[in-house]
Amino acid sequence: MFFQSSLLDCGDEIGPGPLGSSVKRTLLDHGAWIDVRPGWISGADALFDRLLDAVPWHAERRHMYDRVVDVPRLLCFYEEGRPLPDPALDEAKKALNAHYAAELGEPFRTAGLCLYRDGRDSVAWHGDTIGRGSTEDTMVAIVSIGTPRSLLLRPRGGGPTLRHELGHGDLIVMGGSCQRTWEHAIPKTARPVGPRISVQFRPRGVR
Template identity: 75%
Template sequence: MTAAFQASLLALDEELGLGPLGGTVRRTHLAHGAWIDLRPGWLTGADTLFERLAERVPWRAERRRMYDKVVDVPRLLKFYDEGEPLPDPLLDDARRALDAHYGEELGEPFRTAGLCFYRDGRDSVTWHGDTIGRGSAEDTMVAIISVGSPRSLLLRPRGGGPSLRHDLGHGDLIVMGGSCQRTWEHAIPKTSRPSGPRISIQFRPHDVR
């Protein structure tokens, strides 16, 4: 059963839109050439976008092989490939803004959008890096916008070590860059605490998954 979504009291009267990037983005340099950028509350009126996406996106439940058995993926998914129309015009605006801010550093535009719907605290994603395709050998970027209820995103050095925690939701932006996908891992762990639904939107360059 999906937990009820509770809108942020601060967002009830906000108009749907994007704030500035520029000097509002805070970069943290990690080990091994990795870094993350954080921009809390980049998307204003984020709860409105959450409701639109929850209703409009053709969400899919998937099953994947894990070792010797096939299991349910503990979240709903939708991937928008290059050239595929996005489900809301604000996502087009967000991608253009990210291209304008990061294009020179990245050297290319963001091309795809992967959406994940975490219905409650039982939905999760285990430790991983986006290393399918070029991310396994090249520095790249993955930009994630979170809408809905906050959930903890954890990062740790690949192979183990102390983890960093960021609670993301209600329009927060995190960008993982440099060697982050190769040398660090990230996860959304399960939680037994009451947790409302969250949608993450991940923008990636060509051939990064």
């Protein structure tokens, strides 16, 4: 895997920056919203290298219609109570909880990590509706580290598609009804792109 670092990410500190007024909220239809904070994690390129080595990445196979297929990305899930693989992720979760706990009503507790090795890796249209996300408003906070990739969002049942290029420490938070009334995806691309790590922080009972 070849990773092109960002020319703007050259600091020595590794960890989250401020949130507050630096977060831009966009209200969507059906009670959904997204917050975006570009470049939230400083030293994100160094963090990418650390996570690439420290995380026990594994491949999965899943049933898709009438056959079993390879999941087109590598995965690792840190359930509640399992130590995260880097102190910077502990700091990120703490900062997210400080900013969103009052609105969310509970803390973020788990972290799912995905490694997109190149443009052939992807995730299909979906919402995080395993568990409470299928019936309740909730939040999913995603930190993107590495080469930017397009994250697409669209209303369930059709409608205009929103596109955000996320990488090098960018943060997007999907809140309100977003998981059950909207879908999101990382599409495959034929362009030569480097690897990206996605870190998804979720509350208890949301997958």
